[in-house]
Amino acid sequence: MARENKTVYVILGFLNHESLTGYDIKKRIDGALSYFWNTGFGQIYPTLNQLEQKGWISKQDASNGQKLERHLYAITDSGRHVLAKWLSKPVENEQVKFEILLKLFFGSAQPHTKNIETIQAFKTTHLEQIPTLKEFEKQLRQVLPASSDHLYYLLTVLFGQKIYEAYAAWADEAIALLENADQTLLGGNDEH
Amino acid sequence: MARENKTVYVILGFLNHESLTGYDIKKRIDGALSYFWNTGFGQIYPTLNQLEQKGWISKQDASNGQKLERHLYAITDSGRHVLAKWLSKPVENEQVKFEILLKLFFGSAQPHTKNIETIQAFKTTHLEQIPTLKEFEKQLRQVLPASSDHLYYLLTVLFGQKIYEAYAAWADEAIALLENADQTLLGGNDEH
DNA sequence: TCGATCATGTAACCGGTTACATGATTGT
DNA sequence: ACAATCATGTAACCGGTTACATGATCGA
Numbered sequence: 001m002a003r004e005n006k007t008v009y010v011i012l013g014f015l016n017h018e019s020l021t022g023y024d025i026k027k028r029i030d031g032a033l034s035y036f037w038n039t040g041f042g043q044i045y046p047t048l049n050q051l052e053q054k055g056w057i058s059k060q061d062a063s064n065g066q067k068l069e070r071h072l073y074a075i076t077d078s079g080r081h082v083l084a085k086w087l088s089k090p091v092e093n094e095q096v097k098f099e100i101l102l103k104l105f106f107g108s109a110q111p112h113t114k115n116i117e118t119i120q121a122f123k124t125t126h127l128e129q130i131p132t133l134k135e136f137e138k139q140l141r142q143v144l145p146a147s148s149d150h151l152y153y154l155l156t157v158l159f160g161q162k163i164y165e166a167y168a169a170w171a172d173e174a175i176a177l178l179e180n181a182d183q184t185l186l187g188g189n190d191e192h
Numbered sequence: 193m194a195r196e197n198k199t200v201y202v203i204l205g206f207l208n209h210e211s212l213t214g215y216d217i218k219k220r221i222d223g224a225l226s227y228f229w230n231t232g233f234g235q236i237y238p239t240l241n242q243l244e245q246k247g248w249i250s251k252q253d254a255s256n257g258q259k260l261e262r263h264l265y266a267i268t269d270s271g272r273h274v275l276a277k278w279l280s281k282p283v284e285n286e287q288v289k290f291e292i293l294l295k296l297f298f299g300s301a302q303p304h305t306k307n308i309e310t311i312q313a314f315k316t317t318h319l320e321q322i323p324t325l326k327e328f329e330k331q332l333r334q335v336l337p338a339s340s341d342h343l344y345y346l347l348t349v350l351f352g353q354k355i356y357e358a359y360a361a362w363a364d365e366a367i368a369l370l371e372n373a374d375q376t377l378l379g380g381n382d383e384h
Numbered sequence: 385t386c387g388a389t390c391a392t393g394t395a396a397c398c399g400g401t402t403a404c405a406t407g408a409t410t411g412t
Numbered sequence: 413a414c415a416a417t418c419a420t421g422t423a424a425c426c427g428g429t430t431a432c433a434t435g436a437t438c439g440a
Contacts, residue, residue, distance in 0.1 A: 109275060214392070233393075
């Protein structure tokens with residue numbers, strides 16, 4: 001969780017491209033960041049207020065005479081400065097938590113078959129997402145020279161592909177090891 | 193974060209092997225889980241009390257006449273039941289958050305060189321950990337037939353190796369793409 | 385003697401999630 | 413008419429982190 005409100009940078013990052021409403025920001029997050037980040041309205045709206053109070057973004061009414069409330073937020077110079085400062089800092093203690101590893105670490109408390117199912121499900125859900133990522137890659141490569149935004153977007157997509165493939169490769173190896181262990185033990189489970 | 197207190201299962205998982213003090217549990221976490229999980233004392237001790245109140249673990253004084261307080265916790269049958277139930281459930285919404293992807297996604301706001309540095313640092317820190325994981329693998333393979341605990345431990349180690357290697361492979365590709373983009377633009381940065 | 389390690393805990397804080405509440409607008 | 417989407421927010425809760433506080437024991 002690492003003590004630093006990342007939502008701040010998510011918002012500043014999007015606003016650095018264009019002015020948006022809170023609702024829009026949520027859509028961007030769900031769209032482009034969804035496979036490695038997510039945030040709810042309950043975090044976005046309060047953070048927008050905080051950022052405005054700090055002067056990193058500015059609020060503008062965009063209701064256009066209609067009754068529907070609509071606030072357009074724009075990044076300010078000091079906001080841009082804060083974003084730039086964060087971007088330039090190296091990523092420290094990228095502490096990723098994998099629940100599946102936790103489960104597997106204690107896996108000897110149940111039959112191998114159950115754990116194989118868990119691994120299989122893990123593999124499947126990630127493999128299923130690869131075609132979408134490949135499609136993203138294709139589209140991004142087509143518009144690549146237009147702006148370096150696309151290039152950086154592409155990098156995150158490639159990351160997804162690489163690690164999802166690594167997940168799948170690991171899953172195969174893990175399942176093979178468990179099945180092999182079952183064979184050498186003549187199908188019996190261990191006890192201790 | 194997913195609404196379920198994982199620390200509960202970390203504790204139950206370790207106690208399922210042997211009775212331990214809170215201090216011991218912390219050491220196990222820092223030892224065997226450190227590269228994919230961590231928890232502080234501020235979480236461990238309160239959770240131990242909760243688990244005891246729920247009857248999933250039992251507390252025993254282990255001060256042995258000495259003045260140093262020492263509480264040995266043991267898992268109960270109902271605790272074992274809770275652990276088993278969690279283990280058998282498939283991992284749902286393994287929502288992993290990668291700060292480096294967040295930073296890169298908004299990377300176009302700073303020079304390519306800065307982002308290359310970030311990626312390089314990411315690659316290095318993970319590559320550095322691979323030899324240790326290889327050493328773990330070697331040791332675990334030697335004691336593999338003894339107990340299936342070792343086998344499951346090995347699976348988590350192999351996972352670490354696989355994704356760290358995937359990180360490194362992605363980093364190379366990403367850096368190449370950024371350097372190539374710099375070349376085609378004749379070393380200039382983009383603007384938009 | 386003195387530092388490292390053993391050992392247990394509390395308090396403040398905060399990021400993030402979930403659920404709740406409300407209403408307008410648009411398209412079918 | 414009615415559903416989907418647009419749009420903004422609050423409140424309760426909780427998992428997790430950090431800092432603080434205290435003292436015993438062991439080995440060099």
